[in-house]
Each structure stands twice: as structure tokens, then as C-alpha cells.
Amino acid sequence: MKEFKIGMNAKLDMLKFKNLGEEREKEIEKSASTSVKDSSLTNTLAGILHPKGIKVQVFHIVKETEDTKSFYLKPVKLESMPPFLAGQYVTLAVTIDGRTYKRPYSISSSPNSLEMYRITVKKEKNGIVSTYLFHECEVGSTFNLLGPFGHFTYQPLRDSKDVVFLAGGSGITPFMAFLQNQKFLEKIHSLTLFYGAKSEFDLIFKKEIDEICSKNKKIKVIYVLSEQKRSDYAYGFIDEEKILQVGVENKSFFVSGPIKMYFSLNEIFKKLDIPNKFIRHEIFREIPEDLVEQNFQLTIKMNDKTLTIPCNGKETLLQSMEKGRVKTLAHCTVGECGFCRSKLLSGEVKTEDSCVHEADKEAHYIHPCVTYPLSDVTIEVPIK
Amino acid sequence: MENKEYDVIVIGSGNAGLVSALTLQKKGKKVLLLEKGRVVGGLASSFIRGRFEFDTSLHQLCEFGTKEDSDAVYDLFSRLEIVDKISVEALPETFAVYTLEHKEKYVMPVGKDAFLLKMEEYVPGSTKSMEEFFSLCEETKAALSYLNESKGHPETEVLMEKYPHFMVVAPYSIEKVLKKIDMPLKAQEILCSYWSYLGSPASKLSFIHYASMVYSYITKGPVIFKKSSHAISLLLSEEFVKNGGTLKCLTGVKEILTQNNEVIGVVTDSNEKFLTRHILANLSPNVVYGQLIQNDFVPDKAKSLTNLRNFGARGVSVYLGLNKTMKELGLENSTYFVYHSLDSDREFKRMHDIFSGNLAATLKNTSPDTSSLVLTNLIFGDAFDKLVTKENYFEIKEKLAESLVSSFEKVTGVNIHDAIEEIEVATPVTFARYTGHPEGVIYGYLATSHDNLLPRIMNEENEVFIKGLRFCGGFGSRLSGYSSTYINGEMEALKTLGEMENERV
Ligand SMILES: Cc1cc2nc3c(=O)[nH]c(=O)nc-3n(C[C@H](O)[C@H](O)[C@H](O)COP(=O)(O)OP(=O)(O)OC[C@H]3O[C@@H](n4cnc5c(N)ncnc54)[C@H](O)[C@@H]3O)c2cc1C
Ligand code: FES
Numbered sequence: 071m072k073e074f075k076i077g078m079n080a081k082l083d084m085l086k087f088k089n090l091g092e093e094r095e096k097e098i099e100k101s102a103s104t105s106v107k108d109s110s111l112t113n114t115l116a117g118i119l120h121p122k123g124i125k126v127q128v129f130h131i132v133k134e135t136e137d138t139k140s141f142y143l144k145p146v147k148l149e150s151m152p153p154f155l156a157g158q159y160v161t162l163a164v165t166i167d168g169r170t171y172k173r174p175y176s177i178s179s180s181p182n183s184l185e186m187y188r189i190t191v192k193k194e195k196n197g198i199v200s201t202y203l204f205h206e207c208e209v210g211s212t213f214n215l216l217g218p219f220g221h222f223t224y225q226p227l228r229d230s231k232d233v234v235f236l237a238g239g240s241g242i243t244p245f246m247a248f249l250q251n252q253k254f255l256e257k258i259h260s261l262t263l264f265y266g267a268k269s270e271f272d273l274i275f276k277k278e279i280d281e282i283c284s285k286n287k288k289i290k291v292i293y294v295l296s297e298q299k300r301s302d303y304a305y306g307f308i309d310e311e312k313i314l315q316v317g318v319e320n321k322s323f324f325v326s327g328p329i330k331m332y333f334s335l336n337e338i339f340k341k342l343d344i345p346n347k348f349i350r351h352e353i354f355r356e357i358p359e360d361l362v363e364q365n366f367q368l369t370i371k372m373n374d375k376t377l378t379i380p381c382n383g384k385e386t387l388l389q390s391m392e393k394g395r396v397k398t399l400a401h402c403t404v405g406e407c408g409f410c411r412s413k414l415l416s417g418e419v420k421t422e423d424s425c426v427h428e429a430d431k432e433a434h435y436i437h438p439c440v441t442y443p444l445s446d447v448t449i450e451v452p453i454k
Numbered sequence: 455m456e457n458k459e460y461d462v463i464v465i466g467s468g469n470a471g472l473v474s475a476l477t478l479q480k481k482g483k484k485v486l487l488l489e490k491g492r493v494v495g496g497l498a499s500s501f502i503r504g505r506f507e508f509d510t511s512l513h514q515l516c517e518f519g520t521k522e523d524s525d526a527v528y529d530l531f532s533r534l535e536i537v538d539k540i541s542v543e544a545l546p547e548t549f550a551v552y553t554l555e556h557k558e559k560y561v562m563p564v565g566k567d568a569f570l571l572k573m574e575e576y577v578p579g580s581t582k583s584m585e586e587f588f589s590l591c592e593e594t595k596a597a598l599s600y601l602n603e604s605k606g607h608p609e610t611e612v613l614m615e616k617y618p619h620f621m622v623v624a625p626y627s628i629e630k631v632l633k634k635i636d637m638p639l640k641a642q643e644i645l646c647s648y649w650s651y652l653g654s655p656a657s658k659l660s661f662i663h664y665a666s667m668v669y670s671y672i673t674k675g676p677v678i679f680k681k682s683s684h685a686i687s688l689l690l691s692e693e694f695v696k697n698g699g700t701l702k703c704l705t706g707v708k709e710i711l712t713q714n715n716e717v718i719g720v721v722t723d724s725n726e727k728f729l730t731r732h733i734l735a736n737l738s739p740n741v742v743y744g745q746l747i748q749n750d751f752v753p754d755k756a757k758s759l760t761n762l763r764n765f766g767a768r769g770v771s772v773y774l775g776l777n778k779t780m781k782e783l784g785l786e787n788s789t790y791f792v793y794h795s796l797d798s799d800r801e802f803k804r805m806h807d808i809f810s811g812n813l814a815a816t817l818k819n820t821s822p823d824t825s826s827l828v829l830t831n832l833i834f835g836d837a838f839d840k841l842v843t844k845e846n847y848f849e850i851k852e853k854l855a856e857s858l859v860s861s862f863e864k865v866t867g868v869n870i871h872d873a874i875e876e877i878e879v880a881t882p883v884t885f886a887r888y889t890g891h892p893e894g895v896i897y898g899y900l901a902t903s904h905d906n907l908l909p910r911i912m913n914e915e916n917e918v919f920i921k922g923l924r925f926c927g928g929f930g931s932r933l934s935g936y937s938s939t940y941i942n943g944e945m946e947a948l949k950t951l952g953e954m955e956n957e958r959v
Contacts, residue, residue, distance in 0.1 A: 074619055076626050076634050084614070086625040091912040094904040101762035103754035108744030111839045112768075112894045116887040118844050153844050221503065221878075227855055228874040253849075346504070347777055347875035373702065399492070399704075408502075409492065425502050429685030433692065452492065452703050 119152055123163075124215045126151075129186070131209060134274045137193040138240060139204055140178065142186050143215065150184040152218060156247035156254055157324075157352075160187060160217035161401045164199050171392050172400050173199045176243040176326075176352070177218065178275075180250035187215075190274060192240035216401055222324070222352045224254055230322040230348060231259040236308055236335060238266045238327025242274055244352055245326065249282050249289070262316045263291045264308045266327070269298035290316075307331075310338045318342050326352035355404040358420060361442055369448040370396060371415065387412075387419075387438035387449065397453060398438075405440035410451075412438050417447030459729040460486040460700075462950060463720055465707045466736030468496030468889075469936060470927035472690035473943030474734050474950075476534055479699040481951055486728055487691075487699060488720070490706030495687030496736070496889055496927075497896060498936065503876040506775035506826055510880070511896070512683045513816040513830065514651075514676035514789055516667055517937040518542060525674045527937045530944055536693055540686060542677040543818075549671075550787040551647040552865035554794045554811065559865070560644050561787060564675035573641055583637035587645070590631070591669035593620050594662050601911070602945075620662070624908060628664040629656040629798075643796035650791065650805075650814060650832055651935065653767040653897040655798035660906035663933070670937075676789065678818070683936075706890075710735075710746045710923070715753065717922035731957075732950050736927040736943075739763075740892050747920070756919035763905055766897030766934065767832040768882040770808070772855045774827045775876030779819050783868050790815040792865050806835040808854065811861040827870065829858040832897075838882050839893055851879045891929075898928035907933060924950060 077083050130142035145151055159174045179188035193204040222244055224233070235245050242265055248254055255261070267273045273293060283289045294304040294312065304312060308331070323344065325335055332354060339349055361384045368381035368390050379394030381387060388410055391398050400410040406425050414434045422440040423431055438449065464475040467489040475487040493499065497511045519525035524532070531537040548569065550561040563572055566588060574581045597617035601608055613621055623631045632642045646656040648668055656664070679686055695701055702722075709721040710733060719729040735742050739760045743752045780786060792813045793801045804810045813831045820826045831854070842850055855877065863870050882894030889896075899905055910931040918924060924946050928934030932942035 074622055076622055076630060080618070080622050083622040083625065087621050087908075088610075090625055090904075090906075090909045091916075094909040094913050095916075097762055097904045098755060098759045101758040103757040104761065105749050106740055106744035106752070106757050106760045108741050108892060110836070110893045112842070112882045113886045113890075113892060115842065115844060115847065116883045116894070119847065119883060120887050153847065155848060225874075225877050226852060227859060227871065228877045345777060345875075347873075411492070427500060427502065427682065427684055428507060429681050429688050433688060 121152055124148060124151070126213055126215045128207060128209055128211045134190060135272055138190060138274050140188050140190045141203065141207065142188050144186045146212060151187050153184060154181055154218035155223040156181050156251045157222040157224065157244045158218040158220040160189065160215050161219070162189070163214040163216065164202060166198065166202050169392055169395050170397070171199045172403060174402050174404070178243040178246040181247060182251065190240065190243045219401060219407060220353065222326070222350060224248070224257070226257055228347060230320050231257070232321045233258050233261045234316065234321050234323045235261065235263040236323060236325045236327065237263065238331040239272065240274065241327030241352065246275055246278070249279065255286060255288060258288065261289045263289065264294055264312065265291060266294040266296060266308045268296055270295060270300065270303065307334070310341070313338060318344060322348045322350065324350045329354055329356060353402060353404045353406045355440060356422065358442065366443045367446040368443065371448065371450040372453040381443050381447065383442055383444065385442070387441045387443060387447065391438065399452065400439050403439045405437045408437065410438050411435055413450040415448040415450055418444040419447060420444055458727065460484050461730065461954065462732040462734060463488065463728060463730045464734045464736065465720065466496065466927070467494035467691065468736045468927050469498050469939040470930065470943035470946070471734065471736030472687060472694065473530070473940050474926050474947035475699055476690055476694045476697070477944050477947035478951065479694055479697045480534065485699045487694060487701045488705045488707055488722065489703045490890065491888060492703055494691040494703065495684055497885070498683040498687050500682035500684035503878055504775060505824065506820060506876050507682060508773040508826060508828065508878065509683050512678055512936060513814060513828070514545065514671070515542070515678060515936050516676065517670045517674070518677045519674040523674065525670055527940055530940055534693070536689055539689055541680040543680050545676045545678065545788045547787055547789065548676060549647055549789045549791055551644065551791040553796060554792065554861065554865060556795070562644065564672065566673055569672045573644065576644065577638050577641040580638050580641035583635045584641065586635045587632065587637065590619055590623060591665045593617055594665050595669065598662065598666065623661045626661050627657050628659050628661045631661045646798055647791050649798045652901055652933070653832065654901045655802040657799055658902045660901070660908060663901060663907040707746060710742065712747060712751050712920055715920055717920060732922045732954065734946055734950060735923065735925050738891055738929045739925060741890065753919045759917065764900040765893055765895045766900045767834055768838055768894055769885065769896045770831045770833065770854050771880045772829040772858050773878045774870065774874050776825045776827055776870070776873040777823070777875045778825065778873045779823060780817060780825050783825065783873065785817060785866060785868055788817055792861050802834060805832055806837050808833050808837050808841060809857050811857050813858050813861055815862055829862055831858055836893065842883070847883065851881060854881070855879045896934070898934045901933055
């Protein structure tokens, strides 16, 4: 039989095989024993883009309308705020009476000016955090900020170059970042902004918006007032007729506003046969209508500790945890980010699971920020 | 009060960390698994956008097979008693490869005979060399399992007598061996399409490394997990806990404690201390020797070896949720390679540029009216590191996505743009964020000459520089990839077990 060889002859090949280890040894001997490189610019950049938490200080407050204020935040330690995409949000951790609440707020300032972020807060009826911010927060206050997060962003590969923004009330905030973003405005062909509010006095940022529009021919703004008639403004709600006036063919719709608006617009989109890809939603939490006020016990297992706190059928488990002074990892508070992911060990709940992984659903994982108890409940919560 | 002493501490819950932790726990050891992230799995994970759940990394799983004709990973999952809980989907072909320069297209089926026939059709006259290649693969497979059984101390006589061809080809590259068996160049190139999965060009990749992988893909066929990689990672971790293991997520290790060059414990980033004499590190030696152990306590040889090694591929992945099915798109294959040419040396060089446009794609139906397409582009060297800044990061991401989608559209002639309903882009920055690996490397160390599979395995026992500290995972001896890291996890667990038994004697 013919000898099988690769090099000069089979014996030498085999010798080469046996020497593989020794050759490696020799290479090691030649190599320097200086200290080892453990990271690079890429790792540094990951840290800059996704900091673990940023301490910020309020340095300017503007009352925008009767019930809305903007807070200008600058970093306490960092040189600048992390870069973000227009449409993203941050989570503000606010401590009131020893209880820490986390709330998401869209960044309403320009992605080009990173020396600060602006967030804009509308005082909600019964809102713990928004009321506190509106009345108590002063220049000089400091907070811990998480983020930026979120996917309510413009993606040139997916979205149309003809864009329609549909804003309701304080839902205008993320759009302010878009309107001030030159790079975004360069990418698109046209932009129509529908901005609905009760009256002209409830329009936040009207002056800013008008100024931006006057400088850029691509942008057209239509104010829609629901409780005030003025000849130069549209009247009523943002409805099918108004949308059809600007046309729907091949346009990307971005929606941010109160829940009722999402639902009514969704109906319209369905009717007009607009594909999913052209409809983007800012995150929101749907509060189920059939909640029952009833007291239960929530038992929380964290690593080696277990504690029990009261909870209520009308409150999310996350809300009960905030009240019960339990530290949570929550970020978005609306079920989307998965940071509060916890395992349901026992009990019955009503929960929203569209952002829960398939395998997690089977293994009984829930997002407490969108989960309401229907009985006593025990959950296992990851904690630092 | 918690008892803070463990038989073994596993740092990192990637594929290898999970398998090693479960293996040791099932052998009755007291194991602590520490993971710095929120969820287990490392790169083997998934995420949700809109109505799509995307697998973070898996394109094809190797070495699985079926119940009747099982391969190494199937057998491993059987030993771990979880195989019944895992459902996989067999992919229809091994791969389809396209070239941008000459518009070539080769679709290679599953099965030895079918593959051979197809190759003959594409490259007449290739059959004889392909047969020879397959027989070398079979011998290689047998020899490797002998090497494994002999735990690094094979008998030369046995090797010479039973595996003479293996001994001859083992020190050479896949390219060299294929040339030697007179395989026509085109057939060589087609057969080597998988080179980018292993992250080195055919001229550098060791024959046995490449051959073992490609042979399994051809004969057993590639599979994917029906649910997601996250489902498997979750399953492994839940089994670990069910067996009494302690898992702590959100708990990174910031220091490994040693004394007289032996492991004694770890300190976590929340300053908790755990004691142990055995650590399995599912992360890079760069981070372990450069960050977790005080420099003075790291043996010089450990530093020399680590400094000698080059990082393997970084990656960019574009995850696309499409509002059309594969049929509606007019695409029938699930695995695509797109290169400018089939010359892997040229392409390897080209991929030192981040906008090479070369990619590996995986496409599957995700519902009766949607599909998902993931385009992964490998980058070699530090090009990404040099180019990207915090100012241009988002722009570069967009450009990368655009370049990959248009590459794919160019070779297939199918309009993808209009079907994109969801899009996400992961870059080395993303992978660095989630794994902590230096430069966001996803393929461990580059597989070349002295750092190829065999020298790594042959020298492994001499390279335990600190007693009780072993590595597992993509930076370990079996290199990266799902099957390699699962298998490596078990191997390292068993070696740790061996060390513990020796101590007792
Ligand atoms: C886009 C992409 C596509 C891929 N496609 C395929 C494919 O089709 N087929 C295939 O076989 N392979 C593929 N791979 C490769 C495969 O994903 C990896 O090789 C494998 O998942 C690596 O597993 P690992 O065990 O090395 O752990 P890793 O996934 O690297 O996980 C390491 C873990 O350690 C944790 N950790 C790190 N430092 C610390 C610390 N100090 N303390 C505590 N925890 C720590 C990290 O958080 C992480 O969870 C792909 C990879 C990518 C990125
Ligand atoms: S906090 Fe985001 S999902 Fe609950």
C-alpha cells in the first residue's frame, strides 16, 4: 500500500504531531510576562453607553404648563451624559419618605447636547412621583438615573422616510428629542406632527416646536385641540379623517400619548390596513379594568432572605414592593424591559406577558410591574 | 447563617459554566454558580422585540444528531438527564454559500451520500477525494475519542497502530490535507465554507478541528433549539438548583483569592467572600489573570501564555423580524454564508475591515406569517476598537446593518428592506456589555498554529498555573461554539472532580 504522508514522510509527520505541545511551550517561553491586558476601548465604550447608574443634579426647572414642568439634569460625577437615540427614556429613582420609586421619563432634550438631559413631567392625579417632582423637587436636588433605554427610535432600514408623529398631551416629550436631532431630520423626507391637547394652554413646547418648524420645510405641525375651538387649530381628536388628509401610503407612524389614544389609533390603523412595521408605539402600561380592591400578602424570597408585605388587587406587585420598601431592579415599570423578572412560586395573579420569553412563561416567570395579585402570592426576586 | 464554603465555585453561567455546575452538582458536590448578569446563559440567550423572540447567537448547533443516531451533545444531555426536555429542529441543509464577486451559489445537503453527490455535480471529479476526506474524518473522530479516554496520556503504539492516518494529518491545516488528497480546488473551497464559524482561514485551521465539525454537520445535520437558547440555559440552571446547587445572578466575581499559588476563594462585587479550593472560570484568562487575581500572585508563565494569544473574532449581528414567511420571501435555505470569494485567506484579511459585507445568516419561520433573519458579520483584529467612538457609535451601527442587509439582498436577489418589522443590532460593544469579555470577543482566542485545538488539549494539564483554577468555555481548550463549550464544560468538571478525588487519597 502506498505510504500516506503529508510532509516528507509519514514518520516525520508523526514526529511533528508529537512535537505540537513542545512547540507551544517554546512559544510561551519567548513571550513576555508583563501584566495581562484585560479590557479595551470597546469595553470602556460599553461602560459609557450603559452606565450602571448616573448621579444627576437638577440645575434648572421650567414650568411648561399649569400641570407640567421640565427638569434639566446634569451629571454630578461624569463629564457628560451617555449618548442616546431620540425617543429613548431614562428611569428616575426618587426616594420619598424612605421609599424608592422608579419611573421612566422620555428624554425631551436633543441627543446632540449631552452636557445635560431634560425630562418633562406631567402631574398625574394620585401620582406619587409626579406630584412629588412637581411640588417638592428644587434646583439642587439629586437623583439616581438609570438608562438610557428603549426602542422607540427611528431605524432607517425599517422605517419610511415619510414620518408621521402622533402625540397626545405629555406624550410629546420623546418627539422633542427627534425634532432637535439634525441627523434624524437629514435622514427623512417629510415629517408631520399631530399634537393633540385639551386647549392651547395645555400644549407643551409650542414655542419651541413652532420655531423648529419655521426653520425646516420638511416639518409640518398640526395642533389638535379637543376642548377649545380656534380657527387656526384643528378641533377634536386625532382621528381617521385628519390622518387621511396627510395620507397614509408608505408612511411610518410613531405614537406617544395616553392609553385611550393608542387604542383609538390602533383601530384606525387596522381599518386602513397599515402594516405593523409602520406603527411604532412608545411603551405604556394598560391598567386592566376588572381589578378588585382586596388585600393579600406578598411573600418575597431574595437570595437567603424572605419577607412578607401587604399587597392589593388594585396595585401591581411592584407598587406594593415600593411601598413595602423592598429594593427592586425595575427600570421601565411597564412590563417591557424585563429587569423586574421574578419567579412566581405560588399564588394566582393577573399579568401581562407579551414581553416575557416563551421559556420564562412556562417556568412561571412574571414581570411584577404588570402583575396584580388575585390571592396571596410568593415570588422569588433577584437582588443584588 | 449561610455556610460560605463550597466544593467548587463556577464563575460565569455561559454554556460551559452551566454544564460544569450541573455536572458537579449531580456528582454530589456542593457547587456555587456566580453570574454577574441578570439572567443565565451568557451568549446563549434570547431577547424580545415586538412579536419576535430572537436567539442571541445560535445559527447552528453541531454534534447533536437524533435519539437513534446521537452525537456528543445529545449524549451529554442524556447523561445530564435533560435530553427529554429539549426539542430541536433539524435544519434542511448543511449550508448555502454565495459569493459576491462571481455570483456563485452552492447549496449543500445533509447526509454523506447526498453531500458527495452534490459536490460531484458542482465539481465533477471530486468524489474520490471526498471519500478519502470522509474516511480521514472517521479515523479522526475515533482517534479523538481515544485521546479523550486516555486523559492526555495516549500510548504511542496504540495511536500508531490504530490511527496512523490521524497521526499524519493531525499537525496540518485543513487546506494542506485537502490539497494532499488531491481534492479539486473548488471542492476544497466549498467544503471549507464553514471556516468563519471557527474563526480562522483554512490555511491556519487545524485539520482535525475543522474536519470534526464539518463531518458532524454533514452526517448528523445541523439543528437549532425549537424554543430558544435561553430556554436551554434556563433549563440547565433550574436543574442545577433542583439538584441542590446555589445560583446567584447579579453577582460578579471581582477577585479570586489565592494562597501559595492555590485557590482559596472569591470575593464578589458586593464584597461577599466565599471559600473554595476549586474554581471553574467560564471567562477569559485575560480577565482572570489581568483583573481578578492580584498581579503579584499571577505566575509569570500564565502571563506569558496569555500575552502570546490573539483574540478570535468579534461580531456584529443584525436581528431582523420580517413580516413575510420564507416562502413569501422566496427563500428556502436556513443557513447562508456570503463571502466576496471562496478564498478564505483573502476573506480573512478582508474581514479585518468592519464593513467587509461578508456574513453568515440564519433564517427561520417564526409564525404562520412571519420569519426572522439574523445576519452575523465577523470582524478580526482590532479594527472595530480603533474606529468606534461614543460620538459615531450609533451611525456605525446603522451603517453596519445597512451593509449586511444589502449584501444579503445582492446575493439572493430578494428584497428584505420592505419586510423589516423589527430590527436590532448587536456590536462588539453589546457583547462586551453582556459578557465582559475583552473587546467584546465572541470566539475566544484565535485558532492558529500553537494555539490550535491539539496543542491546547495536549498541554492543558501543564497549563493549570494556579492549583484549583481551571478554565471552561469559549476561551478554553475546545474553543468556542455551542457544542464545544457544552462538551468542554463537562470535561473540565470531570477533571476538577478527579483533582478532588486525588486530594482525598
Ligand atoms: C452572534 C453569534 C453567533 C454565534 N453563532 C453560533 C452558532 O451558530 N453555533 C455555535 O455553535 N456557536 C455560535 N456562537 C458561539 C457561541 O455562542 C459561544 O461560543 C458560546 O455561547 C460561549 O459559551 P461560553 O461557555 O464560553 O460562555 P459565555 O457565553 O462567554 O458566557 C460567559 C459568562 O460569564 C459571565 N461572567 C463574566 N465575567 C464574570 C465575573 N467576573 N463574575 C461572574 N460572571 C462573569 C458572563 O456574564 C457570561 O454570562 C455564536 C456567537 C455569537 C455572538
Ligand atoms: S420594570 Fe421593566 S419589565 Fe418590570
